[in-house]
Amino acid sequence: xxxxxxxxxxxxxxxxxxxxxxxxxxxxxxxxxxxxxxxxxxxxxxxxxxxxxxxxxxxxxxxxxxxxxxxxxxxxxxxxxxxxxxxxxxxxxxxxxxxxxxxxxxxxxxxxxxxxxxxxxxxxxxxxxxxxxxxxxxxxxxxxxxxxxxxxxxxxxxxxxxxxxxxxxxxxxxxxxxxxxxxxxxxxxxxxxxxxxxxxxxxxxxxxxxxxxxxxxxxxxxxxxx
Numbered sequence: 024x025x026x027x028x029x030x031x032x033x034x035x036x037x038x039x040x041x042x043x044x045x046x047x048x049x050x051x052x053x054x055x056x057x058x059x060x061x062x063x064x065x066x067x068x069x070x071x072x073x074x075x076x077x078x079x080x081x082x083x084x085x086x087x088x089x090x091x092x093x094x095x096x097x098x099x100x101x102x103x104x105x106x107x108x109x110x111x112x113x114x115x116x117x118x119x120x121x122x123x124x125x126x127x128x129x130x131x132x133x134x135x136x137x138x139x140x141x142x143x144x145x146x147x148x149x150x151x152x153x154x155x156x157x158x159x160x161x162x163x164x165x166x167x168x169x170x171x172x173x174x175x176x177x178x179x180x181x182x183x184x185x186x187x188x189x190x191x192x193x194x195x196x197x198x199x200x201x202x203x204x205x206x207x208x209x210x211x212x213x214x215x216x217x218x219x220x221x222x223x224x225x226x227x228x229x230x231x232x233x234x235x236x237x238x239x240x241x242x243x244x245x246x247x248x249x
Contacts, residue, residue: 054068130170169206221235
């Protein structure tokens with residue numbers, strides 16, 4: 024889920040338009056345009072997902088700048104990589120720079136633990152820790168330890184498979200599985216039959232933030248799902 028992208032705002036809503044850019048066999052890039060209801064489009068976000076021999080690698084790139092009367096009021100840039108072997112997170116690296124301040128987080132699987140190093144110290148998580156990425160909804164279990172992709176901090180999360188339905192995603196009727204994720208706030212993820220996040224939602228200051236897959240990407244996914 025989208026790890027407190029605009030935590031700086033007390034009430035904010037974001038709509039992401041997404042397009043997928045094919046690269047090579049086993050790899051797919053999902054490009055997002057970040058739009059603020061007041062400031063309009065404020066940046067870009069992308070996930071490049073590579074799957075090979077039972078491993079899944081997610082490379083994330085975030086670039087956000089909020090301008091008021093031409094002056095940048097908030098700037099955030101992040102580059103993250105997480106690697107999964109089956110259902111286990113084995114490696115994580117994140118560099119986030121917010122208004123000139125850089126936050127570095129590293130994590131690695133060690134035996135029956137996952138060790139996280141950040142400016143806040145070293146945390147030891149259970150081997151089955153999840154990240155706050157929306158892609159981890161595909162691994163849903165009733166209760167998990169979740170790591171923030173921005174800060175590396177840990178919190179308990181409860182996941183519920185809420186329902187299955189046909190919903191209009193970017194105007195296209197699409198089969199979805201809906202998951203609710205509760206930490207200190209509620210998050211929602213709607214997955215396609217191929218476990219692609221078609222839509223996801225988080226809350227900032229009680230305001231829902233929605234992310235919706237672009238029409239061309241949905242159209243490419245739905246025939247295969249059917």
